[in-house]
Amino acid sequence: MVGLYKTVGAVVMAAAAFMADAELLMVQTLTRHGERAPDKIIAQQSCTAVWNKPKKIYKDFHALPGRLTPIGVQRMRDVGGFIRERYIDGFHWDPNFEKPEPFLKSSYQLHQGDWDFVAREGYRQQRSMSAISLGIFPNEPVPIKVKQRRDDSALGGPAPSCGEATAKMIVDWYKSKGWAYVKQHMDDVVKPIEKMCNVSLEGLPVNAKPGGPNPHSWLGDCSDALDSAVSCDVKLPKMFNSDLHKKLTDVGFYIQEGSHYEDPKGATMFAGSFPETLLKSFEAWENTPKGKTPKKTPRARLFSCSRELLYGLEHMFGWEVKIPNQPPGRVTSGTTFIWELHRVKDILDPSKTGLVVKSYWWRPGQDRVQHLQEDVALTTLRKKYESYIKKTGKWQDICDYKHFNPAHNLHDPNFINPDAVSSEEEMKLESEANGNGKKEDNKAEAPETKPVPKKPTETKHVPEKATNSASVISPAGQDQVASAKSSSWFPSVFQFIFLAGLLVALFLLLPRLKPMFSRSAGYEQI
Structure with missing residues (x-):
């Protein structure tokens, strides 16, 4: 019965997204980079009759091989212009959009915390995001965040x-x-x-x-x-x-x-950690009071990537872009996925609110946004992702992330990736916080009273913070920590006495030091 009520509630929340009292909280976008000139290999091996030399590529495209063309740069500025029109100027293409007034302010310099611009490492992706930012803020420089590709599991397409x-x-x-x-x-x-x-x-x-x-x-x-x-x-x-x-x-x-x-594992590998990045950014709003913004969370987060990530998301969530004169599902340069998070009132209980995600796609030259899927509760989108991952396995497990050495871009059975270990600990803490796995924890309490030695490789590479969390200390270990704290009060007392004596000494010496300061002040005046 409870499950049925939650399902009905999710449907009601989604339907309530069309009501006028819905509130837009956050926007995230993902854009494929702009048109680029062909790589050198096209001229050297794949199509020599058309482009026999790199110079011919430059002559035809007005760009170096592999770089964005002037048309590609302009398309990306068009993406930025669309985002500005929709969320700053308030010219919303969706007739069901609830708030006709602007969602974001027109100055980046005065409202930097509202924005986050993120690009995959690579000229075409970084240049594309730079052009997008120019389309939004033509007269203001905007910093672009770029993570090293060897460590970028979110925009890597696939994860390294x-x-x-x-x-x-x-x-x-x-x-x-x-x-x-x-x-x-x-x-x-x-x-x-x-x-x-x-x-x-x-x-x-x-x-x-x-x-x-x-x-x-x-x-x-x-x-x-x-x-x-x-x-x-x-x-x-x-x-x-x-x-x-x-x-x-x-x-x-x-x-x-x-x-x-x-x-199906292909979509999981090419999507990498981006779905988690998307969902967690939205989930940060779940316990945030109305009128407040979660810490370190912008109102708009924009990403640029290559097409493989977009295709991975299409297959994972069952989305399909339909561009005229293109095969169903194919995305062209500048195609942008848009996710909007809305807070809506529960029709069955107006005192309660829920979070709904609206998903769209848009491309330069298009008049209106198109729906990627129907409006759904944020929890429903999370379940859809977890259902797919349950079928394929997590990308970390498929790709043995735990033994991947990003410095050398290879797998090493003797290496323990600290990021993988910390993510495992984070997942364990989240599971315990949600009340999951309590039976397993109770069973594990007895053997945990005896410290288990770690492998040498783990002690070498795992940061201390991954082993210092109180939630992974056994009851016996917690008693030892408590007793250690209770027996460590003597140094605190001696420190207090030392500080008190130091203050008394300074108080006694102050009359003698005062003439010295007064003389030095006189010299400064001269």
């Missing part, structure tokens, strides 16, 4: 520790299914592209550039390069018409979807 697993998964799919699929499209797609680019596709459809966590397909790279060329009005051979462009896009996207996400 998952690089080996994702690379193997992708190549295995190419070997088992990818080449057979490509053969089905030899006549209508592959051969025309080979002819246009003056190359021959031999063996597996894997990018000639080896290594890395995300091996691209040869056709996928050509598709990306030609997409950017069309966006930037680059002159291409006449044989590359709209029909061939569409077919190439369909084939390239199918290969990426199959190789990266056909295995």
Whole structure:
């Protein structure tokens, strides 16, 4: 009965999001970087007939290989302009939006705590976020937060520790299914592209550039390069018409979807810790009184990333972007996911409130936001994530995060990742705080009275803070700590006596020191 009431309550909360007394609390966005010039490999190996030299890339795209084009920068400024119009100017595209007045202030300098700009390490992502910030605040410099890619499990796409697993998964799919699929499209797609680019596709459809966590397909790279060329009005051979462009896009996207996400674990690895980052930022508002903001929590947090993270979220939560003339689910440059957290009143009990998440997507040139899913209670979104993770396992377990050494970007069975250990302790503390696992804790009390020695590797790499939490001390250990505290009062008394004597000595010496100060003051005046 209680479960039924909670379910009904969640539905009611979601429905109440359309009521006028709902309050917008926080906004988070995730944007794919802008259009970029093709990498050097496109010129050197994949499509030599069109771009035979890096100089030709620069001439066509007005950007160095791999860098954002002027069109790409402008698209990112358009993303920032949209965010400003929606949340600062108050021009909300959604007719059901509750608050017609501005949500955020128009000055970054005076309201820095309201904003958080975060980019994945990499030129295209950092440059994109810089352009987004310019679209929001044209006349103010805005700092961009960037975490080292080797440690960035939220925006890494995939998490760095998952690089080996994702690379193997992708190549295995190419070997088992990818080449057979490509053969089905030899006549209508592959051969025309080979002819246009003056190359021959031999063996597996894997990018000639080896290594890395995300091996691209040869056709996928050509598709990306030609997409950017069309966006930037680059002159291409006449044989590359709209029909061939569409077919190439369909084939390239199918290969990426199959190789990266056909295995459900792929979405978990490419999404990494971003879902937790998203949810925890919202959950910080759960016990916050009305009119207050949680500590270290901005009102708007903006992220920039690559497409693999966006696709991972689509598969994990069952979302699907539908862009005209694109395969269902495919995101183009500048596509932005938007999550809004609203506090709404419970229709059944107006004295109670709940948190509802509205999810949208938008892209430059689009008039209105589109829904990613129906409005849901924050707890429902959390359950949806946990349900998927229960099916695949956590990315930390799939990728052996505990033994991943970020300094060398490899797994080492003799290494203990302190971040992994601290996250395990944090999860344990959260579980205990929520009242979970009490039976297990009671069973474990007896053996915990005897200290268990740690492995040498753990004592070497685990920070002390991971072992100092009172919640993991056994009852016997707590008694020992209490007795130690009760027997340590003698030093406190001696310290008190010492300080008191020092104060008395200073008081007695003060009359003798006063003339000295007065003389020095006289010298200063002279």
